[in-house]
Amino acid sequence: MSRLELVNVTKRFGDQVAVSDFNLTVDDGELVSFLGPSGCGKTTTLRMTAGFEAPDSGSVVVDGVDMTEIPTNKRGMGMVFQGYALFPNMTATENVEFGLAVRKRPLADRRARVAELLELFGLAHVAGSYPHQMSGGQQQRVALARAVAIQPGVLLLDEPLSAVDAKVREELRTEIRRMVTQLGITTILVTHDQSEALSISDRVVVMNRGAIEEVGTPAQVYAEPRSAFTAGFIGAMNEIPVRIVSGAQGLVERRGHRVTAPGAAGLADGELALLLVRPESLEPLSATNGSLNGDLTLTGQVEVQTFLGATTRLLIREFPAGAGEGPALPPTRRIAVDVPSASAGRWPAGSELAVRVPVEASRVIAGRSAAEAARQTPTTPATPTTPPGV
C-alpha cells in the first residue's frame, strides 16, 4: 500500500548495461507488469527494487522515502521467486508464518492470520505438508501467501507463474489479480508472457535491452504501440512498408494507393515507414481485385491456414509488385489475416484473396521493423507472438 518510484536506476555488470536509466512510478495499489524478451533487465530491475542488488546510480523511493541504502530485510517488500524458494524444512504453515514470527507477532495472531491466508489461497488441506509433498501450483500459492502474510507495501513477483502448467497459470493469475485488488497492494509482476501481462495489469512496461520501450495500459500497448518493438512483441502485427507522401497531411502511399493514416503526420516526406495492422483488423474482400476508396488493399495467395480456435489465421503471400510500384514486402514476409473459423473454408490454401487494410485500425511508424529491432536483442527470436486470449 505504497507508492513506488524508480528514479534513473542504472545497473551494469562488467561493461554490460543490464538496466539503463530506468524511470517509473507505480501508484498505490497498482499492478504493473514488466514485459520484455529474455535478458532485457526485468529481473535485475526487480532485484534492485527488492534490495538484492545495488543500483550503480539512481534510487528506489517508497512513499517519498529513499530506500536505496536500506537492506532488503528492512524494506518490507514481499517477493515471490520464480522457483518458489519455499523453505524446504518447513511446512506450508511454517513457511507462511515465518515473516510474522520475524516480526514477533503474538502466537495466537500469527496462527489466525496464517489459517486465514491458507484458506484464502485454498491451501488449508496442505497446511502441514512440506514443499516437496506439494504440487507446483500449491507451492506457488504458498509462496504467494508467504509474501502477502507480512502485509508488504510493495509486492514483487518474478515470473511467478512460469513453472506451472497452462491451466493452473490462468487460474493463479486471476487469483493474483483478485488478491491485489482486494488487498490493494502495489505490485510489480515480471513476465515474458504477454497474455499474462495484458490480462491482469493496470499498466504494462515494455522493456527492451535494459530500457523502457513503452509504458501504457494493456489496451494502449496492444492497440496503439508507439514503437515497432512493442508492436512486434505484443500480439501478432503485420508490418506493411509504405512511403510518406506528405508528412504534413499524414499521407502515405503504397502501390499507387494513397491514404491518410494515423501516425504518419510529422514524418519526413519521401521516407520509408511501416504501416502496422493487426491480423484481426484485416478484412477479406469478396472480389480479388477490389479497391475501395480511401483504403489500401493487398492481394495475394493463401499459403497456410492455422486454426487458432475461434479464429483461423491465413498467411498470405502478396503478389509481387510491378516495377516502380513503391515499397514492397520483403520476399519472405507474409501477411497474417484472422478470419472467423466458421468461414475459413472459403479461403483454402492456394486460393487467391484480396484484403482491405482499414486505415482507422492501423498506425504508421517510422524506422526499423520489429523483426530488425528484436534481432538486436541477442537471445530473442524474431517470431511474432500469438494474440492474447483476452
Added chain:
Amino acid sequence: MSNPSITGEATEEAIAILPGARARERASRRTGRARRTPAWAAVVLMVAVVYFLLPLYATAVFGFSTGKHFTLQPLWDGLADDGFQTSLQLSLMYSIATTLLALIVVAPTAYLVELRFQRLRSTIEFLTILPFVIPPIILAVGLESTYGINSPVNLIASSWAPVLLMGGYFVLTLPFVFRAVDNALRAVDVRTLTEASASLGAGQMRTFLRVIVPSISLGLVSGALLAFTTAMGEFTLAALLGYPTFPVYLLNINGYQPREGEALVIVSFVITWAGVIALAVVARRAPGTQIVRGGPM
C-alpha cells in the same frame, strides 16, 4: 527445478553421508546397475570383504576367547580398567569439542563462501584438502616444534594443552566436515533461500540459524559424525604430543593385556558402526530428504 536435477542432488547427498567409493557403489546399486555386475566385480568385492573382515574376525576371536573357548571376561576386565575409563572420557571430550568447533567454524564459512565469496571457493577447497596431502606425522612434528617443550611458546606443558590437540584435530577433520557441509549447501539454493528469508524481514543470523541450518541438517549430521569418528580414532597426533587418549591407551594395553585390548577394539568398532548406521537412518528420515514425490514416507 526439474526432476533429473533433483535426483542428482539426492544422490550427491547420499554420497555426502558416506564419502568414498563405498557410498558411490551403494548409490549405483540402488539405481539398479548392480544387476548387470560382471563376475570380476563380484570377485573384487569378495576379496575386499575378506581383506577387511578377516582381521576383524581374528581380533574378535582373540579378544573373546581364553585361547580355547569363548568368553567375555577380557571385555569385562578391559571395561573395568581405570585407564580405559579416563582415556575414553578424554577422547570423548576432545572429539565432542572438536566436532562442535568444526561445525561452528565450517558451517558459517561454507555458507558465506557459497553466498558471497564464490571467488574464494578454490582457495578454501585447497586448504581443506591439505590434511590429506600433509600426513598427521608432519603435523605432529610441526606442532611439537612450534608449541612443544623446546619452544618459547610452550603450550604442551601449559593449561592450553587441550586447545593444541583440538586445533590439530580441527585441521584433520576439516576436509570431511567441509565436504559434507558444502555438498549439502550446494544441494539447496542457498542464495534464493537467503533472499527469500531477507524479503520476509529476517536478518543474517536468523536466516542462517532458522533457514540454512535446518535445510542442510543432513550435511551437518554427517559432517559431525565424520569429525567425531576421526577425532575418536586419531592416534598419531595424540601419541606424539603425549595425550593419553583412547587410541593411545588401546595400543598401550595391547602391549601388556592383549586380550583386553582386542576386546575393547571390537567394542569401539561396533560403536562406530552403530553411529554410521544411525546416521544412515537419520538421513532417510529427515524431513525434506524424501525428494521423490509419491515415494513411501
